[in-house]
Amino acid sequence: MERRTFLRAAVAGGGSMAFGFTLWSEAVAYPAKTGPSPYGSLQSADANGIQLPQGFTSRVIARSTRTVPGTSYVWHGAPDGGACYADGTGWIYVSNAELGSAAGGASAIRFNSSGDVTGAYRILSGTNRNCAGGATPWKTWLSCEEVDRGYVYETDPYGVNPAVRQAAMGRFNHEAAACDPDRKVIYLTEDESDGCFYRFVPTTWGDLSRGTLQVLKEVGGALSWVNVPDPAGSSTRTRRQVSGAKVFNGGEGAYYRNGTCFFTTKGDNRVWAYNAVANTIAIAYDDNLTGNPPLTGVDNLTGATVGDLYVAEDGGNMEICVITPNDVVAPFLRITNQSSSEICGVAFNPAGNRLYFSSQRGTSGSSSGGITYEVTGPFRTSL
Template sequence: MERRHLLRGAVVGAGAVAFGFTMTRESFGYPARTGPSPYGALRAADANGIQLPQGFTSRIVARSSQLVAGTSHRWHGAPDGGACFADGSGWIYVSNAELSNGAGGVGAIRFNANGGITGAYSILSGTNRNCAGGETPWNTWLSCEEVSRGYVYETDPRGVNAAVRRPAMGRFNHEAAACDPDRRVIYLTEDESTGGFYRFIPTTWGNLSSGTLQILTQNGGSLSWVTVPDPSASSTSTRNQVPNTRRFNGGEGCYYRGNICFFTTKGDNRVWAYNAAANTLEIVYDDDLTANPPLTGVDNITGTPVGDLYVAEDGGNMEICIITPDDVVAPFLRITGQNSSEICGPAFNPAGNRLYFSSQRGTSGSSSGGITYEVTGPFRTSR
């Protein structure tokens, strides 16, 4: 099942695991094929070194090791996963710091209704390799440690409430999280070459202090969720406690929309779709299954209400690529002159007309040289 050259039409198990064609609209035509972007071709790089489609502009909102403009807050190194939260008539962008030895954490930038920066501050510190995470329906940010037996921390984007460690969500090499309010569960990815795909079921929705951690298993063509006996991984890693665990090669970002959790695996350059309503698993994108694949080094992922997915590259040629509901994949933007970096933390503001992301190591190739950007333009609201 892990072979990368799979027949697109192969379907394993009715309502269980599918690779390729199904009759659901979200999966019609999977996997995505190389094609023209709905925004057109990329133009020459702008003053910030960003290639964008016609009508889009970029600006730098923060640089690692420097004060955020108009504030007394110094932006963290190695900016990684991020998300936006509504804040009155404005919004807040939160960003992880993927730094080791207790130097990790989360920073936040507050924007007014016009996009002006009105504040910046830390909402978590003293942690390790905070990679990706996920926002919750109750407006907190889950920041995940990408270390062996790492924790998930629940943080307040406004910086009012102290961050809280959530050990019930399991101790493993965490990557990202995505909340499913329909089933009241939280999906979790694991950055291991033989990693698992998890879901956490809180005892009370909205309270992550207790609950049940489960891992996806596959027996023949049947997918099942099985409880992890020891989420603390005190003697055995969580991914090795349950027979028939479904393995994924380097879990990265995940994003939930309309019964489907989309997630990525960097080891095989794939984007997956777990349909929770149908209990199916499909390949949305595989760089081996399309000609001239534009997307390699798949990493963080986000999406829009219109159905577009935006996938950032760790490596490749430093692009954020779009995957449309018509199953076309194409570059949306490209960062030039930063081949020793990776793109992290793509997230849209609440209005959907500004996209935030970071180049983790910028032009210097060092964690202290990260750059956080904003792209503004006519993002589509219909198609």
């Protein structure tokens, strides 16, 4: 019983579940429904081929296989998951490279306080299909390998310290990571049709070299976290080691905020909301549960301070859609003439007034055609 009946019953049973993106007990509208965007309708495509709301502008930051303007660094192919970090009065945007045969890794672009590019550099090399990942509170980037028995690599966005392979976080088809500083755990998604939802419990918060990998289990509607006997998946893959482990169809992006970890599953086009406070789970969005669904091909996601979620599409009609705290879903932007690509790496700068993302294969449809963008405009700061 995962859908609306479950949600209504939970509220009627005492209101112990928290809904919406700011833990509003009165917000019982899950899953999100199609509605008007808080930014209004999309305008005609700009010079970069992007349809945006009134008042927003876009610019191209980097193109795969080409030198990042203002630097001597060649931007990687197939840009994927990303995040931003404060850097003095400026910031840094980190991006993964979803390339196989040890051609993957991650790169970073540095910006000054005016948003000008001041540098670009590599922070991880020699890895495979670095798809999504996640930022840590101690300002590192977790780059995840989307391959069978893949690893998580902890990297330095500032380009000072070498990357570290964190084997204790398990070997599986990694996708995204989302840090929960309240419970001192890291949630992990798995890109398999019979994948699981995990959490890593470090022995010491801030040190990922040791800890316990757990998987979410469901029996009779009750959830529990169970230790994975062999996180290395040496003979039996991690998702098959615990009887009753809850199955998710193609785990993708993950984002933690205010006691809730939101994550996406591409196989059924859903956004899930795991309430870590109550240890319950709900469907925040399902394209089968709303008319004329704007969001299809769910992938990477991020959130704004005001509570909005921004979910990128892998395919669909190449949109980033916004899901509001009032559980309304609508297009925020659309990339035109790039139907053979996908949108990745959505991330806000620290001030929350610039949004970064990539079209992984651009107009060419190949990994060498990736384009990384920035959108600037009046992102809302209050509801």
